[in-house]
Amino acid sequence: MNQIHGKLPNLSTRSLVVVNLSSNLLSGTLPSFSPRLNGLYLSNNMISGPLSSLCATQIPHLEYVDISENLLSGELPNCWMQFKLLRVLNLGRNKLTGKIPSMLGNLKVIRILNLHGNKFSGELPSFENCTELAVVDLGDNNFSGKIPTWIGPSLINLVILRLRANEFNGIIPLTLCRLAIIHFLDLSHNNISGGLPHCLNNISVLADDSVGVNGLSVELVWKGIEIEFGENLVGMRGIDISSNYLVGEIPESITRLTNLISLNLSRNNLTGKLPENFGNMQKLESLDLSRNQISGHIPTSFSSLHFLGVLDLSNNQLSGRIPLSTQLQTFNASKYMGNPGLCGPPLSPNCPGDEATEDDHDKEHDNDGLISLKFFISTVLGFITGFWIVCGSLLLKSSWRYAFLKFLDNAKDWIYVRAVVYKAKLQRRLQR
Incomplete structure (x- = not known):
């Protein structure tokens, strides 16, 4: 981690056990090294040329070789x-x-074989x-075959x-x-076909955290970002088989991976319904099932x-209401789009039929509750107000009371006269 530049000198005459010149500006080809060499660390430089010089000297005690992130070219020598x-x-x-030479x-x-990010091709030799x-880690190459x-x-x-971004084909072997x-x-970004094995619950991710992974370092695509994991690799639990040609349903057995943290099955041709017990994988932090043909509803166990922290169910054939939970409504609506039958927050405020149900409920509620209560209150208040306006005035002012009583007396006489006249007219008409 300095700015040392220039070419590496011949180190075969030096009794060096460890050479660590990583993260500098070194260039040129690899020289010969000491027969006593145990560790060679030259990563992140600009060293070019073939690896053949590594075979020029017998180095029987060599245990650690890291010449990653350089400009090495050509084929691997067969001197392993x-x-x-x-x-x-x-x-x-x-x-x-x-x-890859079979001698490897x-x-x-x-313990660690990392050849990712090169241009290796052909089928894998046996590492039995x-x-x-x-x-x-053989990712980002041109390996082919099954x-x-x-x-x-x-x-x-x-x-x-990690066999990511190659040209592997065929089905996922059950032996995995x-x-x-x-x-x-x-196994992402390959040409793998067939269905997901029903024995996935035996794979991996149920392993105890006591499994030793100290000293390991690897780059993983985690929540859509490529990150280098070292000591914290012990907590990683993930399966990524995205961007292949998988078909069939997601097996129910996958829900038994209760320690799984990341699952990515996006960009395949998966069909059928989601397992109802998906919620058993309560440690999931990242789930991507987008761009498949999964149908049916989102199980309530998703709650x-x-x-x-990452969820993408977009571009499937899901339908029904998105279950309510503390998490599912926090994601952007785009993570649910492309499912014509899916509804509910955050995709839409309501589902079809919700408005009619709410209107009916409101009317019923108004008829039986709020409107009846308001009507009763307003009636009582109106009666009390009218009573005191009319009767209170008559009680307090004698001249108004005399005029009101005289009005009632005259009204009574007028009604009596009108009734007698109407009665006489009616009798005459009946006699005719």
């Missing part, structure tokens, strides 16, 4: 049998090409003898399997379900997903 103690090989983010599969104690492997079936039975100590302690499985 001399590095029988090699535990870490990180050549990520270079310009290496060609196929004879490194029985290797590399039973100590904890991290295999995902090997030996990965599950042989690599029983695997914690990270035997990766009992895997923390993160990334139990209290730790969701």
Whole structure:
């Protein structure tokens, strides 16, 4: 982590055990190194050329090699049998090409194999003898063929399997379900077809946190962002099989992955309904099922997903009301769009039929409650007010009272006269 520049000198005559010149401005090709070398750290420089010089000297004690993020090119040499103690090989983010030599599969104690971000091609050679492997990162290359079936039975100590952004095809082998302690499985951006294995609940993410991942470092796409995880890798639990050609339903067994934190199955051709027990995965922080053909309603158990920080269910065929919860209504409406039958907050204020129901309820409520109460109160107040305006005035002012009583007396006489006259007229008409 300085600004040392220039070319590396020949270090074969120096009795160096560890060489750490990472994160500088070094250029040129790799020189020869001391036979006593145990650790070589040259990452994040501008070193170019092939790796063949690494084979020029016998280095029987070499355990750690990190020449990632440089400009190395050409194919991998086939001299790996001399590095029988090699535990870490990180050549990520270079310009290496060609196929992986089969000799690499004879490194029985290797723990980290990181070749991501190169231009390797062809099918994977067998790593069945590399039973100590904890991290295999072959992402962002041009590997092809089917995902090997030996990965599950042989690599029983695997914690990270990252085959992202290659050209793997075929189905997901059921043997992957035997990766009992895997923390993160990334098969995204390939040409994988078929359905999701129903044995996924045996995979991984139910592993105990006591599984040792100390000293490991790997870049993972976490909540849509590529992040390098080191010590905090111990808490990661994720499955990413997005951007493939998966078909069929999401198996109910996936809901038994109760320690799963991130699940991304977006951009596939998944159909059917969502498992009703999805809420069992209460530790989920990131869930992306967008751009599939999933139908039916969102299970009410989604309300139990209290730790969701990332959610995307857009562009499916979901319908019905979005369940109410402390989390589901906090996401942007765009995370639910593209589902013509889906309704409710935050996508829409109401669902079809809600307005009519509310109007009917309001009318019923008004008729039986508020309007009746208001009418009763206004009637009583009106009566009291009118009573005191009329009667109070008559009681307080004698001249008004005399005039009112005289008016009533005259009105009584007038009514009597009119009644007698009307009665006489009616009798005459009947006689005629």
